[in-house]
Amino acid sequence: MDARLAKMDEQFTKIDERFAKTDERLNKIQEVLERLVAKKITETEESLEQKLVISMPKMEELYASHQSASATPDSPGQFPPKQPSPPPTTISPTTTTITTSSLNIQLPASATAASIVKEYEANIPYATDGPLTDSIHGAPASSSPPMDAPKSLLEAAEKGDVAALRRFLAAGGRVNARDERGNTALHLAASNGRTELVDVLIANGAGIDNWANMRRTPLHCAAANGHSATVARLVVVGAAVEARDARGATTVALAARGGHAAALQSLLEQGASVDTEDVDGRTPLSHAVRGNFSAVVALLDKGANVNAASKDKETPLMNASKYDNPEIVTYLLEKGADVNAISVDGDTPLLIATRHGRSAVITCLLEKGAEVNVAGKNGETPLLNATNNGNSEVVKRLLEKGANVNAADKTRNTPLLNATKYGSPEIVTCLLENGADLNATDVNGDTLLLVAVKNQKRDVVQLLLKKGLSPRNKSSKDESPLFVASRDGHDDILECLLEAVHQCDRAEIGRSLRVAASAEVVWVFADAAPDVVLEEAGREALVASATDGRQEALRALLQLGVNANATEVNGRTSLHNSASAGHLWCVRTLLEAGAQVNVKDKNDLTPLHEAARTGKRECVVALLEGGAEVHSKDRGGQTPLHLAARNGKRECFGALLEAGASVNVQDESKETPLHSAAMNGEEECVDALLEAGAQVNVQNEMGLTPLHIVAMNGKTECAVALMEWGADINIRANCRSSAEDFARRGNHRGVVFKIGSHRAKF
Structure with missing residues (x-):
């Protein structure tokens, strides 16, 4: 009775919990509905206001x-006889x-x-x-307003609709209302140069210095967009010319940044400051030099500091050097700009111009005495920068001015290494003619020729070979140009290298052949050194291609006549390696070429052993179809099924069993595949073998059953599976220990408990 009452209490508790959750959901629904209703009311009110105004x-x-x-005396039906005229209102x-x-x-x-x-x-x-x-x-009464008529005062201001704007204002529209970006109607009108609207809005009380987002005033907006008439009108009515936005930019700075000379002139005529700095310490001149010559002239005529530096010590000349406007650069230099000023980052105008590839600007700077061997913070020189851009004329000009041809940056990169990387034979030639070091190496120890090969610069490779560089010279990583071209599949470059390899040692050709990335590369080697391909180097290349899964290179080597059964030192063949790695197409290619499917290595392992051990099911199937012996044993007497079980490769069981693999075959230690699966502890593998007819109580030469092994290793789930299939918990090993003894000895309490429970059932 007590138990029933307790159960009922528990049920009532669950019901109460469900009711509580329902109440919680209802409350949430009510909150959502209230928000939706409030939103709808707000939208309706706004709609009514808009309809009324329209x-x-x-x-x-x-x-x-x-x-x-x-007022008409004879109007029929609706009005009484004529009466004295009423008051006007x-x-x-x-x-x-x-x-x-x-x-x-x-x-x-x-x-x-x-x-x-x-x-x-x-x-x-x-x-x-x-x-x-x-x-x-x-x-x-009258026609309806057009479909695209403004729906609000702000929209009317943005579209420049004066009539609509007046209607909204007459209806009581808030003249200083804001949009989601904080803009008032005056901001929008000023941004679009609507001077007439600006007048209407100001006449109706619009705040002329109100802030929008980024603390910009209407005058900021007009100046930034170059609306000079609007700028002039706002200035006349008293807008703050020196107001700063959130970045510290004045109206003059914004007009200068946009290159709006007319708007800028309007501000300057009102006495606006020309050297006010923004938060980065930049003055309006630093912005104007981006491209508007008239704006630059206007600022300098008003006394702007030509060498005013930002917080990063960047001057207007440095900023101008980023852009392709030599007229501005020349004018700045004429006004006294420092041609060798240095920024916090160690940049000079010349370094900046060469980095951006501004050849006309570079000429201007060099004519005014720019230092050609100055180094930036990373050690880069103007000459090094110039080699990035492929402009040989700039390189020649810098060399004529005395640039150091071998100056290296912090990564040991020289102008010649850089030119080699970017592949300009003309610049490489120019640098070599001016004394560039042919033996320079980069931070990785790569030679010039190796750099050209890695970057696939065939013309430069040919040029360097003519200069006497050897394709045998290796980097600090033991990579030669020949090796890299072969590995990376640059067959056109490989041809150039092999043409110059008549004095190269055969070992280097063989070493490079082993990493051939494609059939094309193999054929290049075959044309240049056919004897090498058909000797040991070719056999080693075949094994390497099979191991890496390079099918096309493998096929090409086989077509050239390389022995498909070539072996490594340990006796492994190409078929062993491709089967182990799971390269199915390589396996099939080798079998088609006559590779021995049951060949054994020094441990008596066949390709089928390897595929089963690594769980490569498709390769297992292909090998079996090719005649692989499913009962083949290795040096320890283990079959492919043993290895698959030991390594938990259940996916291979089906193919092996279908091919006739014995589930109870014993190795030299009298262990069956079930012993191997028990050692691995994979429950699915154990179940699969038991379902296939594995004997559950078979003992190895030490008297151990599969249950003993899983008990030793604490594999509780496997122990349960074995006992369900009839494992005898009382069998003792040669050492007189039972499965429970092994479990206790290893402190595997889960196994001990399951064995005890199993004993209690019987």
């Missing part, structure tokens, strides 16, 4: 029509109906325009369709 012309027209009708006291397609408003004849609008606002529906009509005349 309909103002119609209402004014209706009101005028209403006044006219009330009222209509005679009677009732008038204003009708639209979805609205009917009864108004007293004494209504004013304001009261008509108020009544209209109170009765206007969420959506008004169809033309607005006057019941007095029964005709459309």
